[in-house]
């Protein structure tokens with residue numbers, strides 16, 4: 001459920017017409033809804049309440065400071081994957097003891113920063129990383145609280161580029177080595193083994209892969225405990241999908257997901273952590289854009305919009321579908337026709353939608369919203385074709401605020417420096 005709805009023929013974010021945001025802030029811009037974020041957080045907290053699970057929001061999905069502040073004020077912890085995210089989470093006010101540090105390639109500097117900050121847990125993904133962390137922790141005179149991320153070799157049945165729990169993926173320690181690595185970890189002076197972590201992929205729309213993976217973890221807990229390895233914590237990762245097709249692709253509910261967790265690992269006497277990203281923020285955001293031109297070609301009609309693949313790369317990268325909604329609804333009875341929605345970037349991949357059925361009346365100057373753009377959209381943006389990062393706006397009821405402003409072109413240019421042997425002009 002989200003709070004982007006049509007009121008009197010105008011698409012609103014909560015109580016604010018998107019036309020008002022476009023006028024004040026300009027386009028393209030991302031718009032996020034406080035009510036949606038709050039509601040999703042509440043739903044997750046409620047369905048996991050009896051399991052006492054710790055919710056660590058995977059901020060890679062949307063690292064905006066206001067979004068982070070909102071979720072951490074509601075009580076969420078944060079799953080970070082780099083020293084940069086750690087610093088941003090701390091700066092947004094996340095308490096270190098609610099931070100989990102994941103990621104397949106953490107540098108010694110990043111591991112040291114995490115230990116100095118006093119994070120709740122570091123999820124170790126390889127033996128070399130385990131040794132590096134042990135060395136850093138001993139140098140600092142501390143014991144690093146860790147979970148070891150295992151790779152359960154389960155097919156998450158999602159897009160190949162976002163599946164992470166197969167043996168051929170780079171993530172986690174392979175299943176067959178897990179017992180040995182856990183045993184070894186317990187002998188290291190700088191390491192305090194707390195538990196097991198896993199994360200099998202993203203945009204998962206079927207509960208069966210979760211059930212299979214958590215079932216395997218359950219078996220591993222028994223084996224490890226028999227080996228004398230303490231397993232007090234289970235970090236189950238994220239991965240629950242959202243609807244991108246105007247609610248035609250209905251993901252499992254958080255309640256059904258929690259039920260799988262309860263059934264598979266709920267009775268193991270482990271403190272549970274979940275790391276949802278997309279499910280919390282995905283449909284809490286839209287990308288607002290204006291049509292620049294309607295170009296009628298020989299074989300197709302193009303709507304050229306002012307947003308591009310550098311602002312929202314998911315369609316180019318994963319053939320992802322984002323619904324395109326006219327901000328001002330066309331008069332009832334308006335016909336539709338197939339159109340391609342494309343951006344101004346010089347790549348044919350800069351295509352948001354092909355043959356999308358849209359009102360024939362749409363043309364230059366009209367506003368459109370790319371829906372379900374709260375997760376993995378603004379965070380994956382770049383400046384290709386000299387396009388500055390787009391602003392982000394947070395709506396709360398009747399008010400809105402720019403929570404990331406558009407850098408000026410002068411600021412963009414000032415980031416680059418000439419070597420001293422070249423003359424400034």
Ligand SMILES: Cc1ncc(COP(=O)(O)O)c(C=O)c1O
Pocket residue numbers: 058061079102103199201202203237238239240275276277278279
């Ligand atoms: C370790 C880890 N946890 C959590 C997530 C969040 O995933 P999602 O946004 O699909 O919930 C990811 C990203 O896939 C991840 O790599």
Ligand SMILES: N[C@@H](CCCC[NH3+])C(=O)O
Pocket residue numbers: 060162164202203314318375376
């Ligand atoms: N960026 C991906 C999700 C990656 C999840 C992170 N492991 C997407 O847009 O769907």
